Amino acid sequence: MNNGNIKQFIENNFLHFNAASLVDAAKAYExxxxxxxKMLVSLAGAMSTAEIGKTFAxxxxxxxxxxxxCTGANLEEDIMNLVAHSHYERVPNYRDLTPKDEWDLLERGLNRVTDxxxxxxxxxxxxxxxxxxxWKTAENNGERLFPHEFMYRLLMSGVLEQYYEIDPNNSWMLAAAKANLPMVVPGWxxxxxxxxxxxxxxxxxxxxSTMKSGIEYMTFLASWYTENSKxxxxxxxxxxGIAGDFPICVVPMLYQDMEEEETPFWSYFCQISDSTTSYGSYSGAVPNEKITWGKLDIDTPKFIIESDATIVAPLIFAYLLNL
Structure with a gap:
């Protein structure tokens, strides 16, 4: 496609309901x-296995x-797709699988994520x-690193290049490693x-102790937020889930627990979710609920797109990339 075709299509056709929310959120991100x-992106679910790297990288x-x-699963599964893509198997009829079918997949060494x-x-x-x-070399050298830093070191060592089975430009973890992008991986x-x-x-x-902890991730994030919030x-x-719940809490922690009263609220918030609010789900709560927890301000631009993230996120990224 020529540049701007997807963006133009979205602007011309995504005019109502969740589609319109997608456009509003993308424009506000822009x-x-x-x-x-600065922009923080959180990745939950199995977005890496859904090959989000094709746009996210x-x-x-x-x-x-x-x-x-991101979750630990997204951290590792992008790299797994990078080195083993041809060995993945798709199961379009996954809804029809019996327990015996599932057991057969296990015995073949195939761990299923939906289809x-x-x-x-x-x-x-x-x-x-x-x-x-x-891990062992770092430990022998007295080093302690975060989970993502070990993965960056693995990618940048070049030892995996012999296994690459997709275009490395489609690996978001490889792009992040090359940029040495800051990251938090709660619940790794x-x-x-x-x-x-x-x-x-x-x-x-x-x-x-060779692996830095979640508390250390939170203290790192607190420093990063303070230094980058101008x-x-x-x-x-x-x-x-935790990929979103963990980092958003850094703001109330800073100004309530650390009593750093000048800490600004998040300046934009958008969530792609299919979770149902009435079940008491925090993941499905409307953004205004976060005002009561001291995470968002009254005037923070807020968006929620109640749809499938594997469809919506690539579209928003394509919009922002002017594809």
Whole structure:
């Protein structure tokens, strides 16, 4: 497509309801960038397995995202897709699978995420031997790093290049590593690599202290927020859960618990979610609820797009990239 075709299509056709909210949110994101505000993007769910890197990597390269909060699964699954894509299997009829069908996938070493199966041997185990060497070398050198810093080191070492099975320009983690982009990965321990690291600790082969903790992520984020909030910091949340809940709390922590009264609120907020508010879900709560928790101001531009993030996020990124 010629530049601007997707953006023009969106502006001409996305005129009502969730579609209109998408346009409003994208335009307000663009305005934040024009005001030299920083933008945090949080990634929940299985966005990496959904290959969000095809648009998100270019967002990083074009400096349209300045810090990322993501789950441990998204941190690792982008790299898994990078090195094992040809071994993935799609299961379009996943809704029809019986327990026996699921067991058969397990026995074949295929871990299913909705309609996509991640190959354990080619993805998890291929990374395991290399990341263990990086963990162990750091420990022997007395280094302590965050989970994403170890992954950056793995990517920048070049040891995985022999395995690349997709265009590396479509890996958002590789783009982030090259930019040394700030990141927080709350709850990393529940990811596959987190489980693997814990197993080495249980076996006495690694020390738990080699991996920096969630509290250290929060204190890092507090410093980063304070240093970068001169022109505002926007919050773009893809999905719900801990990837969004963790970083948004840094603002009330700073001005309530640290008593730094000059701390500005988030300057923009958008959430793509299909969660239902009436269930008591924080992930599905309307943005105004966050005012009561001291996260957003009365006048903060606020958007919620109640739709599928795997559809909406690439469209918004394409809009911002003028595709």
């Amino acid at each position: 305005e934040q960038l024009n005001l030299n505000a 270019e967002m990083i390269r074009q400096n349209k995202v300045h810090i990322i909060s 996509t199966c991640i190959p354990e041997e080619e993805a998890f185990r291929r990374l395991q031997k290399h990341i263990f060497d990086i 321990e529940d990811s596959t690599m987190g489980n693997i690291f814990a197993s080495y600790v249980l076996k006495g082969e690694l020390k738990a 022109n505002g910091i926007g919050f773009f949340q893809v999905g719900g």
